[in-house]
Amino acid sequence: MLTLLNVKKSFDSREVVKGVSLQVEKGESFGLLGPNGAGKSTLISMICGLVPFETGDIWIDGKLVSKNLKEIKQMIGVVPQDIALYPTMSALDNLVFWGRMYGLSGKDARSRAKEILEIVGLTERAKGRIETFSGGMKRRINIGAALMHRPKLLIMDEPTVGIDPQSRNHILETVKSLNEKGMTVIYTSHYMEEVEYLCKRIAIIDDGKLIASGTKKDLNNRLAGGTVLKLTVDSLHPLFIEQLKKLHGVEKVIVQPTYEIDIHLHSKMEIVAGVILLASQQGVHIQSMQLQEANLETLFLQLTGRSLRE
Amino acid sequence: MKKILSICLFEIKRTFKKKSSVVLMFGMPLLFTFLFGTIFGKDADVSFRIALVDEEQTPLSKDITQKLMLDEMISYELVTPDEGKELLAGNEVQGIVTLRSGIANKLRNGESAVSFQPSPGMATAPLVKQQVNQTIQSIDIYVAAAQVGSAYFNEDWESIYERLTVNEGRIETWTEQKAGMSTGNSMMGVSNSSAGFSIMFVMIMMLSMTGTLIEARQNGIWSRLFTTPVSRFQVLLGHFLSFFIVGWIQFFILIALSSTLFGVNWGHTAALFILVTSLLLCVIGLGMAIAGFVRTVEQQNAIGTLVIISTCMLGGVYWPISMVPEVMQKIANYIPQKWAMEGFTKLITEGGTIGDIAMPLIALLGFAALFLSIGLTRMKYV
Numbered sequence: 001m002l003t004l005l006n007v008k009k010s011f012d013s014r015e016v017v018k019g020v021s022l023q024v025e026k027g028e029s030f031g032l033l034g035p036n037g038a039g040k041s042t043l044i045s046m047i048c049g050l051v052p053f054e055t056g057d058i059w060i061d062g063k064l065v066s067k068n069l070k071e072i073k074q075m076i077g078v079v080p081q082d083i084a085l086y087p088t089m090s091a092l093d094n095l096v097f098w099g100r101m102y103g104l105s106g107k108d109a110r111s112r113a114k115e116i117l118e119i120v121g122l123t124e125r126a127k128g129r130i131e132t133f134s135g136g137m138k139r140r141i142n143i144g145a146a147l148m149h150r151p152k153l154l155i156m157d158e159p160t161v162g163i164d165p166q167s168r169n170h171i172l173e174t175v176k177s178l179n180e181k182g183m184t185v186i187y188t189s190h191y192m193e194e195v196e197y198l199c200k201r202i203a204i205i206d207d208g209k210l211i212a213s214g215t216k217k218d219l220n221n222r223l224a225g226g227t228v229l230k231l232t233v234d235s236l237h238p239l240f241i242e243q244l245k246k247l248h249g250v251e252k253v254i255v256q257p258t259y260e261i262d263i264h265l266h267s268k269m270e271i272v273a274g275v276i277l278l279a280s281q282q283g284v285h286i287q288s289m290q291l292q293e294a295n296l297e298t299l300f301l302q303l304t305g306r307s308l309r310e
Numbered sequence: 311m312k313k314i315l316s317i318c319l320f321e322i323k324r325t326f327k328k329k330s331s332v333v334l335m336f337g338m339p340l341l342f343t344f345l346f347g348t349i350f351g352k353d354a355d356v357s358f359r360i361a362l363v364d365e366e367q368t369p370l371s372k373d374i375t376q377k378l379m380l381d382e383m384i385s386y387e388l389v390t391p392d393e394g395k396e397l398l399a400g401n402e403v404q405g406i407v408t409l410r411s412g413i414a415n416k417l418r419n420g421e422s423a424v425s426f427q428p429s430p431g432m433a434t435a436p437l438v439k440q441q442v443n444q445t446i447q448s449i450d451i452y453v454a455a456a457q458v459g460s461a462y463f464n465e466d467w468e469s470i471y472e473r474l475t476v477n478e479g480r481i482e483t484w485t486e487q488k489a490g491m492s493t494g495n496s497m498m499g500v501s502n503s504s505a506g507f508s509i510m511f512v513m514i515m516m517l518s519m520t521g522t523l524i525e526a527r528q529n530g531i532w533s534r535l536f537t538t539p540v541s542r543f544q545v546l547l548g549h550f551l552s553f554f555i556v557g558w559i560q561f562f563i564l565i566a567l568s569s570t571l572f573g574v575n576w577g578h579t580a581a582l583f584i585l586v587t588s589l590l591l592c593v594i595g596l597g598m599a600i601a602g603f604v605r606t607v608e609q610q611n612a613i614g615t616l617v618i619i620s621t622c623m624l625g626g627v628y629w630p631i632s633m634v635p636e637v638m639q640k641i642a643n644y645i646p647q648k649w650a651m652e653g654f655t656k657l658i659t660e661g662g663t664i665g666d667i668a669m670p671l672i673a674l675l676g677f678a679a680l681f682l683s684i685g686l687t688r689m690k691y692v
Contacts, residue, residue, distance in 0.1 A: 084530040084531045084534035
């Protein structure tokens, strides 16, 4: 459905997308994971033809984006990060307007808008002005607007930012259901759990580069052992850190400025006693200790040394 | 075309959904027209009361007196010099106009023939001076004609002057139509205010409407629009059409209401249509040009309001352009409102047709082309 081949983009001589290549199959739910500023939104903008790319190529359903933009725009539905709706107009008016922009007739747009309101669970508020809606309700209409023309490919850019858990669940269930009905979905987020829940395949982006991609299983296998021992200490004694790195079974030690130390382990080895002994030898007080199982967050941390939500 | 119309109709619906827009479009201009029209217009119940002293008492000075008495905005009271001083001292009049002795020679020699002594703090003294000057200037034409006739027929100029003014009815009709003082189409009163405030509030409304371009860019609507199969041309034309139609609805309703409520006769319909259309193109262009230089709606409103108010002052929207110094009148030639007001004046007071407003039309369309080019060049889409 979507193929990116060595796509690059710079703004003011700063390269923000550095040769990304990836493939999304028809009917697949694909996650793009990365922290803020990683280049996810720029990549999305290039896929939907909003921002031109410098090198590489993008194909959607076998058609080159650079040569068939109008046709491709008719195939895709984009849910932007912003609430791109007219606040003084009703939910119904907004949906009808976006339907018209996708070429639906007035009658079709109106009837489809009613279907969409049902899908997003806001039929009761059809005539309510967007400005009177909660953040979650706005987000649901924001998604609905992208579904008006029954797109083959739905691209969602951080669709759940700043909303309540109830609306988030509703959105996740809606997206899952759309995907199950055959719609290809590209879902970008920095919420690991959302991507893990929705997507079969995931790509991790950082600093404009694709640093890992594959199924959740593939990615978990990339973690050396997958387990991380998280410590909170009262001082970051350099000798203590050095000796931690030398402990048997430790793959990597990442020190956070907040007096937190992540010790990545090759396997679930018994090193807790060793860590406690080292700390007492160096006069370091351990305030908390937590053993964390492997997940995308730990993989991201392992690959980049940074947290997803930084 | 369907998408252009959809954008256009959606924007129009959005505009009229806001109650504040309706107040700004119709309520405010009518209120201002009424207030300013009755202050400066012939419809005012209270006019300026001025003492008039005729020192010479000749047919010429009596003729000037008669003409001044016709002024509908200033109420003259013919008095002796002493009575005039007494009235002024008692604050019963706002000033004394004196037709000085030897007025005929003074007019002939181009000397000051009339004096005006306003009461202290009289803010509208320039207005009275201008009204008196207009009358004197119309008399001056006859004096000059009589002088030429005197040399040609070898006859004293006073008798020629008398003969000329006996036949003045025919000539005067034309003069008065030009000046608009007797036809009920005075541009000093409600007509002037109607035209002026319609221009100003249409400009303010268009500024607010063109601000929607910035708003749409700011809240991501344009980015989203360009992910749909809609071109920039369609988006721009849809918005432009909506501005134009809303502007025309506003102008049409203001014209209809000012005609009904204040009896303003806007003149030749086709010419009025073309003039308003040109003005709207110019005003929308100005709004888009300002939008091209600012980043936020707040900046657009602040800068736009400043531009509109100052250019309305310079362009003769609030007061006749002839009242301001010559240098300001020259500057006004570079202000669109000046040309719009000139066009309306020709239509309202002189019964002008399309040919008579050719110059204002050319000027307004020139401004429109300039502003639209700047606006489209500077437009930021995403």
